[in-house]
Amino acid sequence: xxxxxxxxxxxxxxxxxxxxxxxxxxxxxxxxxxxxxxxxxxxxxxxxxxxxxxxxxxxxxxxxxxxxxxxxxxxxxxxxxxxxxxxxxxxxxxxxxxxxxxxxxxxxxxxxxxxxxxxxxxxxxxxxxxxxxxxxxxxxxxxxxxxxxxxxxxxxxxxxxxxxxxxxxxxxxxxxxxxxxxxxxxxxxxxxxxxxxxxxxxxxxxxxxxxxxxxxxxxxxxxxxxxxxxxxxxxxxxxxxxxxxxxxxxxxxxxxxxxxxxxxxxxxxxxxxxxxxxxxxxxxxxxxxxxxxxxxxxxxxxxxxxxxxxxxxxxxxxxxxxxxxxxxxxxxxxxxxxxxxxxxxxxxxxxxxxxxxxxxxxxxxxxxxxxxxxxxxxxxxxxxxxxxxxxxxxxxxxxxxxxxxxxxxxxxxxxxxxxxxxxxxxxxxxxxxxxxxxxxxxxxxxxxxxxxxxxxxxxxxxxxxxxxxxxxxxxxxxxxxxxxxxxxxxxxxxxxxxxxxxxxxxxxxxxxxxxxxxxxxxxxxxxxxxxxxxxxxxxxxxxxxxxxxxxxxxxxxxxxxxxxxxxxxxxxxxxxxxxxxxxxxxxxxx
Numbered sequence: 001x002x003x004x005x006x007x008x009x010x011x012x013x014x015x016x017x018x019x020x021x022x023x024x025x026x027x028x029x030x031x032x033x034x035x036x037x038x039x040x041x042x043x044x045x046x047x048x049x050x051x052x053x054x055x056x057x058x059x060x061x062x063x064x065x066x067x068x069x070x071x072x073x074x075x076x077x078x079x080x081x082x083x084x085x086x087x088x089x090x091x092x093x094x095x096x097x098x099x100x101x102x103x104x105x106x107x108x109x110x111x112x113x114x115x116x117x118x119x120x121x122x123x124x125x126x127x128x129x130x131x132x133x134x135x136x137x138x139x140x141x142x143x144x145x146x147x148x149x150x151x152x153x154x155x156x157x158x159x160x161x162x163x164x165x166x167x168x169x170x171x172x173x174x175x176x177x178x179x180x181x182x183x184x185x186x187x188x189x190x191x192x193x194x195x196x197x198x199x200x201x202x203x204x205x206x207x208x209x210x211x212x213x214x215x216x217x218x219x220x221x222x223x224x225x226x227x228x229x230x231x232x233x234x235x236x237x238x239x240x241x242x243x244x245x246x247x248x249x250x251x252x253x254x255x256x257x258x259x260x261x262x263x264x265x266x267x268x269x270x271x272x273x274x275x276x277x278x279x280x281x282x283x284x285x286x287x288x289x290x291x292x293x294x295x296x297x298x299x300x301x302x303x304x305x306x307x308x309x310x311x312x313x314x315x316x317x318x319x320x321x322x323x324x325x326x327x328x329x330x331x332x333x334x335x336x337x338x339x340x341x342x343x344x345x346x347x348x349x350x351x352x353x354x355x356x357x358x359x360x361x362x363x364x365x366x367x368x369x370x371x372x373x374x375x376x377x378x379x380x381x382x383x384x385x386x387x388x389x390x391x392x393x394x395x396x397x398x399x400x401x402x403x404x405x406x407x408x409x410x411x412x413x414x415x416x417x418x419x420x421x422x423x424x425x426x427x428x429x430x431x432x433x434x435x436x437x438x439x440x441x442x443x444x445x446x447x448x449x450x451x452x453x454x455x456x457x458x459x460x461x462x463x464x465x466x467x468x469x470x471x472x473x474x475x476x477x478x479x480x481x482x483x484x485x486x487x488x489x490x491x492x493x494x495x496x497x498x499x500x501x502x503x504x505x506x507x508x509x510x511x512x513x514x515x516x517x518x519x520x521x522x523x524x525x526x527x528x529x530x531x532x533x534x535x536x537x538x539x540x541x542x543x544x545x546x547x548x549x550x551x552x553x554x555x556x557x558x559x560x561x562x563x564x565x566x567x568x569x570x571x572x573x574x575x576x577x578x579x580x581x582x583x584x585x586x587x588x589x590x
Contacts, residue, residue: 002170004089011086015079018152022072025065029346032062074372081176085131091373092128095401102127106142112486113462115225116499117436119145125437128399130172131371133178133187134274136357137364142367148443148459151384156287157445158381164284164370171367173278178364181193181270188357190264195353197257197345202250202340209246210340213239214332240330247329248337254339259315263311272306273433276361279303282543285325288366291359297349302356305349308335312342371444372398382453388495389413390439390529397434407450408570410435415551417498417524418531419540422555427568429464431555432499433532436460438499461487464501477507484519491526498523498530524549540574 039055042048088099103126109115118124126145130192132138149157164171217239225234256357279301283289295302315338326336373379379398394407408431410420422428438448443457463483480503492495504512513536520532520542534540543550554575558565 001090001093004086007086008083011083013080015076015083018072018076018079022069022076025069025072029062029065029486032058032065038060038115039159041369050489051514052087069253077180078173078176082172083180085175086181089375095349096125099122099137100127100130101132103138103142104137106146107429109145109536111146112490113436113440113460114146115221116464117440117460117463119440123399125399125440129368129372131175131368132364133175133270134181134183134364134365135185136183137178137368140358140361143369144444145147145440148457149445151386151457153441154384154445154457156285157369159285160287160366161370161373161445162281162381163572164290164366165282165373167370168374168465169475170277170281171370174274174363177270177273177277178360181267181274183270184203186506187267191357192354194264194515197308200254202253203341206250206336207247207340213243213246217243217331228255229529234473241335244503246327247333250336250339252317254335257339257342258313265310265317268306268310269312271357271360272310274363275302275306275356276301278359278363291362294355294359298350300324302352305345305352309342309345311370312338314346314561316342344516362441369444370471373447376402376447376449378402378451379447379449380453381445382448382450382554384442385448385454385456387529388416388456388458388529390455390458391453392435392438392448392450394476395434395438395448395450395453397430397437398449399437400430405566408434408568409555410570412529415549416527417520417550418553419520419543419550420531420533420553420555421535421537421540422533423557423575423577426555426557426566427556427565428500428573431570432464432501432531432533435497436499437465459490459496460499461490461496461528461530462499463487463503464499474570476505480504488522488526491523495527495529498528498532500532502533502535509536517542520550521546537574 011056012154023320024077035566036055036058039051039058043051043055045258091097091099102124103120104122106126107114107120114120120126126142128142130138132141159354218233220235220239224236241442275295277291279295281292283292297305316335324333327460329336376398388578389412391411391413395410396405396407410418415519420428420431438450438453439455439458439460441448442455443460452454463480463561484503487496492497493515500519504515507515515538516534520539523530524546532539543552552572552574554571554573555568556571556575557577558567559577
C-alpha cells in the first residue's frame with residue numbers, strides 16, 4: 001500500500017504542475033485570438049501592412065499554443081487516470097470497497113463452476129482481479145478464468161506475470177492509457193463489424209472518375225489563373241456539379257462502410273497508443289516477447305497501421321459537415337478518395353486487426369494477474385506436474401481478509417478424494433471454494449493463496465450452489481441432478497477436479513445418503529480428484545471400501561465458555577462435535 005500512497009503524492013504534484021501550465025496556455029491562447037483580431041481591425045482601418053504581418057504571426061502563435069494545449073490536455077487526462085487507479089488500489093487494500101467492474105455480464109449459470117465459485121458479480125474473483133479498462137481486456141480476463149490452459153501455456157503465463165509484477169510503472173501507464181480510451185462493447189463491436197464487412201471493391205468507372213474529374217477541375221482552374229478566361233469558370237462549375245453527382249452515387253457505399261462507426265477513430269487512436277506502449281517496452285519472458293513480435297506486419301509496427309486507420313476514419317467524418325463536404329467533394333471527391341484508402345487498408349490489414357486488439361486484451365489480463373501477485377507477495381506460483389498430484393500448504397481463499405484468514409495444508413495423493421465433514425459454519429464450504437478458486441487461478445498461470453503449491457491442472461467441476469430456475473420451470477433438485485449429470489459426462493472424457501457440497505438436498509435422508517454414496521463411488525471410478533462435503537456420517541464409512549482412494553477430513557467446533565468456537569483448521573477423521581442443537585437452544589429456538 002505504501003507504494004501506491006507514494007505514487008499518489010508523486011502524481012498529485014505532477015498533476016498540479018500540468019494543470020497550472022494548462023491554465024496558463026489557455027489564457028495565452030485566448031489572448032492570442034484577441035491580439036489577432038485587434039491587429040486585423042487596425043489593418044483594415046489603416047491599411048498598414050505591419051498590422052497584417054503581426055496579425056498573421058499572432059494566428060501562427062495561436063496554432064502553436066493549440067498544439068501545446070492539446071498535449072497538456074492529454075497529459076492532464078493521463079495523470080488524472082494514474083492518480084485514480086492508485087487511489088482505487090489504496091481503497092481496495094483498505095477493504096473499504098471494490099472500485100472495479102464485476103464482470104456480471106460474463107456470468108454463465110450453466111458453466112461448470114462460474115456461478116458456484118462466485119467468479120463474476122459483486123465481491124467476486126473477477127472484480128477483485130480486474131485491472132482492465134477496454135472491453136477486449138475484460139473479455140480476455142473473463143475467458144481465461146472460465147477455461148483451463150495447457151501446461152506449457154500456464155508456465156509461460158507464470159513467467160510473464162512474474163515479469164509484469166515488477167513493472168508497476170509500465171503496468172499503470174498502460175492501464176491509464178486504456179482508462180482514458182473510454183472503450184466499450186459498442187465501440188469494439190463497431191470496429192469488428194467494420195472489419196468483417198468484406199465488400200472491398202469499387203466499380204472501375206467510379207475509380208476512373210475519381211481521378212479524371214479532380215484532375216480536370218484543377219487543370220481548368222490552373223488554366224483560368226494563367227489565361228483569365230471567364231468561360232473556364234463555367235467549365236469549373238460543371239465539373240464541380242459532376243463531382244457532387246459522382247459523390248451522390250457513392251454516398252450509400254460510403255455510409256455502409258462507416259455505419260456503426262461513430263467515434264471509432266478515437267478508439268482506434270487509443271488502441272494504437274496501447275499497442276505502441278507494448279512495442280516500445282523491453283521484455284524478457286517468452287510469452288511477452290512472442291506477443292510483441294506479432295505487432296510487426298509488412299515491415300511496420302501495428303501502432304503505425306492503426307494510427308493511419310484512425311486518421312482515415314477521422315477524415316471520413318467530414319461528410320457529416322455539409323459545407324466542408326460540398327467544397328472538398330465538389331473539387332476533388334475527398335470522401336471517395338478516403339473510402340478508397342479505407343478499403344485498401346482493410347484489404348491489407350483486416351486479417352491482423354483483431355489479432356492486434358486481442359494482444360491488448362492479453363496484456364490487460366496478464367497485468368490484472370500481475371497486480372494480484374504484486375498486492376499479495378505471500379502468494380506463490382504453483383509447481384506444475386503431470387502426475388495427478390495436487391497439494392497446498394497454508395491454503396486459503398484469496399478474497400478473505402489476510403489478517404484473519406486461516407490457512408490449511410491439504411493434499412490429494414496418495415488418496416485422491418476427500419470426504420469432508422463438519423458442523424454448519426465450521427468452514428467446509430469456504431474450504432471447498434478455496435480449493436476451487438485456487439485451482440482456477442493455478443490453471444491460468446496465476447499465483448495462488450498458499451505458501452506452497454504443487455498441482456496437476458485439471459478442469460474444475462463444481463456442484464455447490466444451484467438455484468431454482470423458474471424461467472426453465474426447474475426445481476432446485478432437478479437443477480442439481482442436471483449438474484451432476486454434466487459432471488459425470490465431463491468425466492467420461494478425462495479426469496477432473498470435482499467439488500461437491502451437500503448434494504441431493506431435495507430428497508429424503510435415506511435416498512440422499514444412498515445417492516451420495518453411489519455418486520462418490522462413480523466419481524472415483526472415473527478417476528476424479530477432489531472433495532465432497534456432507535453431514536451424513538454413513539457416507540464417511542465408504543472410505544473403508546476404498547482406503548487407497550478416499551480419505552476422511554473434518555472441521556471441528558468447540559464450546560468454550562458457553563460460546564461456539566471455530567478454529568477453521570482441517571483435521572484428519574470424521575467430525576464428532578455438533579453445534580445445531582446448542583445454537584438453537586442458545587437463541588431460544590427450542
